[in-house]
Amino acid sequence: MFFLVENRRHFASDNNAGICPEAIAAIARWNTGHVPAYGSDSVTVKAQSIIQDIFETDCSSYFVFNGTAANSLAVGSFCDRQDAVLCHRYSHIETDECNAPGFLNPGLKVIAVEGTKGKIQPDLLNAKLAGSREIHASQPRVLSLTNTTELGTLYRPQEIGQLCELAKGRNVAVHVDGARFANAVASSRSSPAELSWKAGVDVLVFGGTKNGLAFGEAVIFFEKHASKRFLYRMKQAGQLASKLRFLAAQWLGILENGRWISYAEHANAMARRLNDLLRTIPSVEIPFPCEGNAVFAHLPEPVVTGLHRMGWRFYSDVGPGGGSRLMCSWDTTPEDVDQFGADIRRLCNDGYA
Amino acid sequence: MFFLVENRRHFASDNNAGICPEAIAAIARWNTGHVPAYGSDSVTVKAQSIIQDIFETDCSSYFVFNGTAANSLAVGSFCDRQDAVLCHRYSHIETDECNAPGFLNPGLKVIAVEGTKGKIQPDLLNAKLAGSREIHASQPRVLSLTNTTELGTLYRPQEIGQLCELAKGRNVAVHVDGARFANAVASSRSSPAELSWKAGVDVLVFGGTKNGLAFGEAVIFFEKHASKRFLYRMKQAGQLASKLRFLAAQWLGILENGRWISYAEHANAMARRLNDLLRTIPSVEIPFPCEGNAVFAHLPEPVVTGLHRMGWRFYSDVGPGGGSRLMCSWDTTPEDVDQFGADIRRLCNDGYA
């Protein structure tokens, strides 16, 4: 078999990137001796402690393997089997999890709410919240927001606060899918606390994978009562790592030194650089504001084809309107952006458009 | 907070050990550029190919995060919701998974079969297999064996073959929980093929974590038809890593160079060294043959207390009869064994017994 791993970056997804050097170094750093399994080790405790510092509150945090499980188990912690989660039509838990929320929380229903630019429209949320609570309908129990959103946009603290207020008025808890929470913090210039519990969020999935780790998302409960059985749920769902220290260690690698935020700032800056560049090309249309590490762009179909032929990888039919989604990562370089932008410009100019 | 990670090894569990250097090196080695997520990358393909070489057959393999999920999803691949898995009374899926098999395969029932030394007794299996198949009973569909067993013993190829024959005669598939499969291969001096598909095994969970990896078990289907929806099940159960190459890379790190078997041979040798040492102490009783990397020993209660006071970590009430379980790992040293053995001997001699 011909076997090649190319040393090149693309714009397909921030989960196509590798691991940041600090995460690898931390794995090696804490690879000493035997420690208790399943989280009863000092590396895990230290990582949990730093998360409390960063969020400026006494929260409970848990490290699980991936986002599918993190978000599913997090929302399910507030739900009984007849309950429902309200989320945006384009949210990951609605469209991209093969119904993991309903599988890992048997009986749970995911109900989609509309809104432009990937963000839930408050009055439409309110209508769903005010809907029937009788015996035949799934009962709304969690509102799930994604920040930054699947369309690369940002919920600012006051927007989160407004939605949380509507939810809380109906005894509905609030979850944030923060696969790109670091990007949201970097973009909003708000603090982690302002983007979460201070705005009313009860549980946050803080994404590590897209922030430079190999695996691992932190599930952070600000409403600690809801987490009391979370370890059991992790165990039963196959999400309790025996060598948990090596999930926690990766977090230590980026949390202690502030890398988690500087990498996100960098990815966001690369996205803005690409966004600014594309805005100068007349045949390219940008449907959503660039508020994170994603750029959405309507490229002429032959340009998409041409770019793919040149070997560039990116998704070309994403979200409402079906544009191309161009993701930047912690490791995207200005040269990557400039080369990709130049190729787009050339193909557009060459009459492909 | 006082924060200490001690650089010391214990006998509590092979999952308390760290990561072997080859696994870390492999993570770094394949950490280049962007690659497709979810297993569509050449690192994963290469690891799958090497597994085919090692097992000398055209098997399908999948890399999941941990053993709970690996075993649950593996057995469930053969089952509909009214089906049952037969396993040993002391098997992990019966006693230590918080009913993950029944949760990740809704409706599935785990049914325990008896047998001495952690191994299923053929005639008792046959009685369960011959039991009622009417509408009110869960239907046996999978026989699950653990090799090496939870009591540190070994199923040899002919023993597996005999149980497989009974199972196959009732249209029951055979699964092996190989959390310590490498130890079984090393101990039996049989080939991986002889201990699996050649004996009749349909699916094997080949454990990486206890073999020196940070995370990751390989689910290897010899009956490939049963795996056709496995990727969906991984996805839905939160077991499909986006950066899957970093699970696969760790396997490359120990498979290509034969480390998987040499580490297991080493751990087994350390267990035999400890076993031999304990056999010379009159007040210590060894209830099961040492055929893997575990030693079971009945130590006088004051000796157990004394060892724990000295800082040694190990479980002291495991299995039938409730003896101490002493596990050796890929990183256990002869000095560790000798020091631990000397401490036991001294406590026994000091009149603690």
Add this chain to the structure above:
Amino acid sequence: MFFLVENRRHFASDNNAGICPEAIAAIARWNTGHVPAYGSDSVTVKAQSIIQDIFETDCSSYFVFNGTAANSLAVGSFCDRQDAVLCHRYSHIETDECNAPGFLNPGLKVIAVEGTKGKIQPDLLNAKLAGSREIHASQPRVLSLTNTTELGTLYRPQEIGQLCELAKGRNVAVHVDGARFANAVASSRSSPAELSWKAGVDVLVFGGTKNGLAFGEAVIFFEKHASKRFLYRMKQAGQLASKLRFLAAQWLGILENGRWISYAEHANAMARRLNDLLRTIPSVEIPFPCEGNAVFAHLPEPVVTGLHRMGWRFYSDVGPGGGSRLMCSWDTTPEDVDQFGADIRRLCNDGYA
């Protein structure tokens, strides 16, 4: 406690009606001696045989307790856990089952499709069918139609045929929720076969409760292979009656003598009588054609209040546009309709409108 059962009929739901005399007589008729439980009795076999006669084909039928279970287990018979059911936005399994389909078929997702008058629009169905089949999305495996629909309209054989053709082109099975199948047969003047398997339907839930029985829906598989484990699923889901003969007997009571169709014709005729009557009142708007036993009407709000004050029971905020739903039953009399209509007319005339 003051205890009153009034001897009066309403327009709230056909499940508020009592039992037809033929069903009670049949229960008494077959209440002789001891018979085997769980369906191995000759009453059940006889009812299954008559269903084959009525549907003119070699179908497999099963009697379960209610519609929630009947529809959930029927669609689930074609599905694995990563699959999805496509149904109309206003269908019962989407809006009124507290997510029973997703609970009784763990992992299953219900996906809504739009269309006017309660009927799925073919091109919108096709778009859903043609959607992504990759690993992250639930996989469409069943199309579920309701006939007559929740909005009181009818799918005619050719409409069903067209939707079935689209589904079958994508390897998607077709289910009909026939809670009011008898009304559809009566309304369409087609045969049961033409409204089901001849049009491409794989499984039909033939509703008995709204047709005059106390309990009991028949799940009729035309694609018999899909039913091979149905008895197990009934058993495990708590839907296998021990005294099954008393579900089957009720069916015998209305099938042998054609009552099932004459009662439905009667209920439909009562709905048309009410519909015709309301059409003569200027302030009443009828949004959907009356093609079954339901009339939807936009009544002035004070008229709704006035009718409720007079003791009439009906739902007043149902479906798109939120009109009143007025259901007729097997036992609705012309006098009931005329009195109800007269009250509506009087309230409208009295300036309530």
Add this chain to the structure above:
Amino acid sequence: MFFLVENRRHFASDNNAGICPEAIAAIARWNTGHVPAYGSDSVTVKAQSIIQDIFETDCSSYFVFNGTAANSLAVGSFCDRQDAVLCHRYSHIETDECNAPGFLNPGLKVIAVEGTKGKIQPDLLNAKLAGSREIHASQPRVLSLTNTTELGTLYRPQEIGQLCELAKGRNVAVHVDGARFANAVASSRSSPAELSWKAGVDVLVFGGTKNGLAFGEAVIFFEKHASKRFLYRMKQAGQLASKLRFLAAQWLGILENGRWISYAEHANAMARRLNDLLRTIPSVEIPFPCEGNAVFAHLPEPVVTGLHRMGWRFYSDVGPGGGSRLMCSWDTTPEDVDQFGADIRRLCNDGYA
């Protein structure tokens, strides 16, 4: 097809019997006019009120379709997904429900406890209760007793009290599977209250089917807090009858007039009559005391064959030791018993033994 329903009674099961005349009469009695569906009707309320009278307490009761669902949903009301139910090795939920408890309560594990004569042995229960509560094990949350037991024996109030005390000491709730609760009341000469909440029982499934109804079991919560979501669970599990009044009406038919207890007394008397008769036959061995409506007997194998050839129906390999189980019903007559007994005696005497 040749079609015969024989007017004859057997000893196979009390669920092979028909419906008592009072239940049919009550269905007809309450079959008047339209009433609200799903339990919001006065017939249901009246039946619930009478149950409170009979049990002399302010309990919450619900009518579901069958025992599989009743017991599964009842135990699940106390459990989260990592929890376990402890029950006797020969209990119905362990052996005869196709794992419905684990299916209708996803994640739940049923754990068997031993004990002679179908009754849990207190010290063995205590050992299970005292077992590990760590993260890897299912957590005992419910103790389930069956009364009368599957082996025809009786728990008396003090025996229940003793087991409840052990359970309560570990924060474990107590459920009684009372498929034959009426027989237990009749046999024990205790009151319903003494056999349930006064002894510490939290939820009782009071069986109607084996007491003479067509369908329907009453789930009676004495610990009312646990029932707060029970209607949702009934709905989602397909156990909420739309025409619920016809389950409740049957209960009215036997509760108001005391028939529930007189039928049970009769069935018990018939069992004692059979028991006394069999005790006079030397080749018949009676392994368990006759304390309900069942007689267990070891009949010589040729006698079993001979009886089956004569057309008698009964199960001949039930429980430990595999004897014949001979069930009496509300409709068993002294002549049935005498004729059956005479046939047994004759076969035994004829040298079949």
